[in-house]
Amino acid sequence: MAHSANAAHQKAARRTFFHVHLVSDSTGETLSALLKSVSARFPSAKPLEHVASLVRSQTQLDSVLARIEQAPGLVLYTVVDSGMRRRLEVKCAELQVPAIPVIDPLLNAFADYLGLEQTHQAGMQHELDEDYFRRIGAIDFTLAHDDGQNTWNLEASDVVLVGVSRTSKTPTCMYLANKGVRAANVPLVPHVDPPPELSQLRKPLVVGLTANPDRLTQIRTSRLSNLGSEDRAQSYTDAENVRDEVRKAKRLFVKNEWPVIDVTKRSVEETAAKILTLMSIRRGGEG
Known part of the structure; x- marks a missing residue:
């Protein structure tokens, strides 16, 4: 009974605010824009945004994982390195919070359509071109x-x-x-x-x-x-x-x-x- 009451309380709280962690090995601009667009569809709930940009080392990822554990919530990420992705996904599974690789479906669709391999270099879209x-x-x-x-x-x-x-x-x-x-x-x-x-x-x-x-x-x-x-x-x-x-x-x-x-x-x-x-x-x- 107490467990169900606590779950109901947490669900009600999410209607007011919820934590969202944006984890990127680049600037995180894509994630921020996407969060703004999606959260606008749910005006009764306000995201508390935690941005972790340029995450490219295991030490940096450790800090990110600690923050996610302290304030569990949705995790949206764009991380190229497969090892770091795996660590992030495993930790989120342990915490029972969703971890969403937001551009993977688009990248996969491009790769299938074009018949080309994806590059695995972080932050290429922000090169001084x-x-x-x-x-x-x-x-x-x-x-x-x-x-x-x-x-x-x-x-x-x-x-x-x-x-x-x-x-x-x-x-x-x-x-x-x-x-x-x-x-x-x-x-x-x-x-x-x-x-x-x-x-x-x-x-x-x-x-x-x-x-x-x-x-x-x-x-x-x-x-x-x-x-x-x-x-x-x-x-x-x-x-x-x-x-x-x-x-x-x-x-x-x-x-x-x-x-x-x-x-x-x-x-x-x-x-x-x-x-x-x-x-x-x-x-x-x-x-």
Whole structure:
């Protein structure tokens, strides 16, 4: 009876929080992203994340196993070395906690399909290769072309985002830059004509970002409140002014035949994914 009560208590506790150990012989970024994605499906339970990255020696693994024993929970791992994998799996079996090699099914499917052997070198995806330097270059470019800077050089962009204030232009650009996309953004400011370079662009994909005016008004009001400047720009948060800004922006998008994304109910990641899809379709059409 006492055992069943204790089991019920542990199950109830897991509904509130649970331990997750992320064990990787590389940076652990893949595991962190996967945990975030999966745990979002279970909003009533919060993961207590324990990250063990660059685990490549038996001594390092000993420390990891000790932490797992102290705080038992799910173990997600990406470890190449077969001996270290085996030790981790055996210890988790003893503790009766799941040990999940999260990318093994994908690797095995690739190997079967391609008929090739997998490499067994840890952390190869993080080598300083051409893709790495492309991403760094994209981030530098995006920072230099944020919020309407250097509009004379917009033709060098892969994508240019245009929209009124608080339509997530900057965070979306930074997310794209981390994907290696040279992203610039140009704000649409009341009573100021957009830079003439915008309508003359040929190479970059230009995308208009819009949002529900009422939601924009709330975001702007909250923004000014957090900055302690509620009284400094009444027109910035005036509902009718915001609606007028959005109407004029949409007319500009239609005039230039730019694709439009409504970001009202989209996360930055979702907006960026849509933009990447538009870029892919455009490249296909050009091809």
